[in-house]
Amino acid sequence: MTLPLDTVARYGFSATLPDPATIRSTVRLADALGFDSLWVGDHIAFPVPILDPLLQLAQAAAHSERLLFGTSVYLLPLRHPTPVAKQVATLDRLCDGRLIFGVGVGGEFPREYEACGVPVRERGARLSEAIPLLRRLWTGEPVTSEGRFYPFPEVRLLPRPVQKPGPPIWCGGRNPKALERIARMGDGWLSYVVTPEMFRDGLAGIAATCEKDGRKLERFGTGHLLFARIDDSYERALDAATAHLSQRYAMDFRKPAARYAALGRPADVAEKVAAFHSAGVRHVLLDHVGPAQERDAQLERFAREVRPLLQGL
Secondary structure, X not given: OOOOOOOOOEEEEEOOOOOHHHHXXXXXXXXXXXXXXXXXXXXXXXXXXXXXHHHHHHHHHOOOOOOEEEEOOEEHHHOOHHHHHHHHHXXXXXXXXXXXXXXXXXXXXXXXXXXXXXXXXXXXXXXHHHHHHHHHHOOOOOEEEOOOOOOEEEEOOOOOOOOOOOOOEEEOOOOHHHHHHHHHHOXXXXXXXXXHHHHHHHHHHHHHHHXXXXXXXXXXXXXXXXXXXXXOOHHHHHHHHHHHHHHHHOOOOHHHHHHHOEEEOHHHHHHHHHHHHHHOOOEEEEEEOOOHHHHHHHHHHHHHHHHHHHOOO
């Protein structure tokens, strides 16, 4: 089975939007440079400051009439899906149907699960129960749940999202159970810390499960959150990426940065992006790795020096 992927290559970037001025300037920059989308991450507790993703996107959506907005990824098992369904439906209306709802399980910081009263070992099962429940709630019809984690009597959530049957749900993850979940209930795969070869193999596994289950898809989204740093040399880019990511994740990140990031001169970064496109990625989400004050210059360099090298994709 061949998955029905998008025919157009899209480029977005991940950002932290800590205040109204930054939101305005970031959205203006994304529009001016021709990026297709803006994404924000999610954690309840994290080694560095991080804001609520849905609130950030709600304000960002007020400043652009063309950008797509996405979560990369929203840790759905940390919350009850009913209020999340309401929030996401509201956000989809506020951005006029330009929302991709990326979800995942996290788990690398188990204390945030403890803080939310959710057993970390239940995160996969909770996500699998929550995804179809979101879709049912987005229909606007009466819904009753008898699930293991989220039972409730009949309720009807209105208004519905702009997108029908609801915002596309792209799932994160890379282990076999996560890929199986993506194949059975995801509208797309939003990958992270994988190589192009790993992505290609994962996509083949998703396609095989869809074929086995007889699942028919009109379209399947493929995105990848790609650490990226443009510099005068690979070594300089690797040093900057290592310093940034080691602080972000509170661990030595040099080896993962070397393996997973797009680093070096513009041609080097373009080569990595092209490899992911060849593997099936149609939506690249740049994750700037380096000093925060250099982010805008990095995005400008990508738009002006890297993207022209990718015109044939």
